Amino acid sequence: MFRRSPFLFSAMIFGYAFLYGPILSLIIYSFNESRLVTVWAGFSTKWYGELLENDQILSAAWLSIKIAAMNASIATLLGTLTAIVLVRFRRTRLRSALDTLVAAPLVMPEVIIGLSLLLLFVSMEQIIGWPSGRGSTTITLAHATFSMAYVTVVVRSRLAHMDQSLEEAAMDLGAHPFKVFFLITLPIISPALLAGWLLAFTLSMDDLIVASFVSGPGSTTLPMVVYSSVRLGVSPEINALATILVLIVALAVLVAGRVIYVQEKRSQSRS
């Protein structure tokens, strides 16, 4: 195909260069000696050293990691339940409504999600006294709300395409439905749960807008620190931070991909 169409080939080369060029330039210039990010002045790792001494960035990163892990766990639970309803329950009006409701956070502009959740939290505090003030709890609740939509997409496609004969066999042999779920269904869809958890984690680590609306004093997340420093102009420390984040993500995707691949092979050889 590519040999027949030079246009298609060059369009794809351009497309991938467009996607990866900026990320590559960030990584290269994180090793730049000069503070002027785009003027090359020799190889240096000093910005990594400065990054590791920047307490503001480190504490924000730690807070973000805690929120992201909590968020990912809640979102995976809720997203999996939603996927089960959408794939396994009878088709009713209620199911279609849930389908639309869970699709909305995927495209909803973050400024609307952030503002509306803030107004909810403020009003709830006035009426029932909870949540008292805003901080990591409100950020976690807000993140879980849009993350669960992404988890639903991932788990749903796995659930819809899985082979149901094992479940049916176990049911025929008299296994309790709960037992069937925990011993058969859950292990089969577990790669999707892992992928969903990781996706929810990165979505939370990355969110600036929703967190800015629903955070309170003392709960500054990593994107908020990055944003305020980026607004002042380019800084090599942010390049160093970006490089570390990209490496972690690439590693996580490789490991998760490997786990899913091995699982897939094993289930294929079994059947």
Added chain:
Amino acid sequence: MNARQSIVNWGRFWVGALPWFWLGLFFFLPFLFVLKISLAEPQLAQPPYMELIREFEDGIMTLVVNFGNYQLLFEDSLYINALISSVKVASISTVLAILIGYPMAYGIARAPTHWRLPLLMLIILPFWTSFLIRVYAWIGILKNNGLLNQFLMWSGLIDAPIDILYTQTAVYIGIVYSYLPFIVLPLYATLVRLDNSLLEAAADLGCPPIKQFLLITLPLSLPGLIAGSMLVFIPVMGEFVIPDLLGGPETLMIGKLMWTEFFSNKDWPLASALAAVLLVVLIIPFVLLRHMEQRAEEVE
């Protein structure tokens, strides 16, 4: 058996109820509060709006509804212009994303089978890395002494650096770059299912490749094209980070305006009214998106 059935029913009830409870409380209910606050009057206090139901001196509870925020939105040309400008930016970005994304999706769908998954992974991978940081990367590339201007001057195409950063061009580049995966993935999903025999039959009957594309491939990929376009158009309408970091003074967008009203002017009621208007505008594209997605599910 009956006791067991009732336990199963109880379990099924909770599996269904929990997502409903969560989305109802944290996704649907908040919109009602946006509506409510958009009808409130601003005040200098914490929180910075007045309650709709207030007790006056005579001890009677009265409902005070203020349409002033909406009136301001329709009278002050700033807000109308921001809405028009957002629609324009979102539409042009969507078209640009299609121009770059369509050949990529087509190329991946036509690639040898064992190439498809890695090529697709490479499209998704940037989505996993920080959005904020990927937008930030463009500052270093587009600024006056940035990589792009250095390259253009080195190649002799220009003599003096051109202004790209803090212009509308930079906003378009940033949006297309960030939202490209959203258009490639649904397009790929429809293109990969395309029946090759249709194209072969057309070719056998002497139909030139361009005509084959326009008469067969393009119409059949329309559901993916529309779904992908909406996945770009809807979120871009409320985009804040890209116009804020890459755009200039002439960049006027609803999302940025909402942010300013909320964080700088502390006018929560006006920000809520803006959010409500944006929500109403987005209903039509959202319904279109859902329609296309449901069609895709039925095909499966």
